[in-house]
Amino acid sequence: LVKPIELWTGKQLFSVLLRPHANMRVYVNLTVREKNYSKSGETMCPNDGFVYFRNSELICGQLGKATLGNGNKDGLYSILLRDYNAYAAAACMNKLAKLSARWIGNHGFSIGIDDVQPGGRLNENKRARILEGYGKCDELIQSYNKGMLKLQPGCDAAPTLEAHISSFLNNTRETPAKVCMEELHWRNSPLTMSQCGSKGSPIN
Template sequence: MNCMLWVPNWDGVIPQPAIYKPRPRWTGKQLISMVIPKEVSLFNGTDSGENAPLKDEGLLIQAGQLMYGLLTKKNIGAAAGGIVHISYNELGPEGAMAFLNGVQQVVTYWLLNNGHSIGIGDTIPDAATIAKVQVHIDEEKAEVARLTAMATANELEALPGMNVRATFENKVSMALNQARDKAGTTTQKSLKDSNNAVTMASSGSKGSSINISQMTALVGQQIVEGKRIPFGFKYRTLPHFTKDDYSPEAR
């Protein structure tokens, strides 16, 4: 209720709570709806084109009421078809300014009282997820070992437009990138929606799904100018490795 005092031009009437049991509770959607103009109605589906209200995916605003979804950078940023754009078209510059000021005041007060930060606990997956990630890594490392054995035995066929060495590097990079992607998908499924890192990435404020997977699972193969790390020393990336070492760890 303290946040309501920061809603510009609030008439003092408290809306009906969205939750009645076990006790009356108001949601953040109700609070943010108090600053959305009544003239705004908006629907945005998910990336797959489907709407999933139970998972809070997509966005639906009806007559200024946020029914489900998250206010992300796509919906509230400087993009065509967003809330700011619609507010400007329906109410003019003063209406768009009033919406931005209202959102800023409410969000600032909420952050002042609740705060938002990322701790080490947001990046530590459970034991079962760690085991699955290790399986993905071992599978792709075995694939790299198989490619290395084929290249050593002169059994690796060159891809069109590439020699054998370029083909080997291309296939190894693809295998290691798959390890990163699979591990990232596994960890993201295990993280809760209340995870602060997930919240930042889904809202579009900072970070992405790749950043989350790199923090929680593995950094993955690093690519420089479209290639794996080149040999900076004589036949090796660092003096800690043996010469002509093409393993994932050495490159």
């Protein structure tokens, strides 16, 4: 970061891991969309979910499962193995493993009750969405009992009612999950695991 003041982003670490000195001729160029990519903006993604390496320099993005694992043929290790050799991929993997182990050893990555306890805004949103869901489901059931429910193609009344209720309840469950993702601190451990793709989902 240059403005408003010069700050280190931490991305320089990955550039050093890939190319620690000028004599190492490893030039990685790749783009990967991570799990937290906002589906717009690419390099200007507000969630920093668009990973962009240029000449082994990490320009933007937070490295997660799509970049470092998941058997992705466009991932970092696959690119190193394809364009260079197995030694280059193994060396980078070893350096990153050492760095990760040291960081977790110094800073920790534990989960406490405060990390998973919902806040007041989330509880209010959840309560409102549940009440709205009950009301919508009651309306659908009343329409079904009166024979006024609009049928879906290829379905009679009962499967149509089930499909409508299931769809609405799924949406009701996902909305508090989105609010939860926005409300949690960026250093929250479960949030980090969910965003990088290692474990869990917004609903969990």
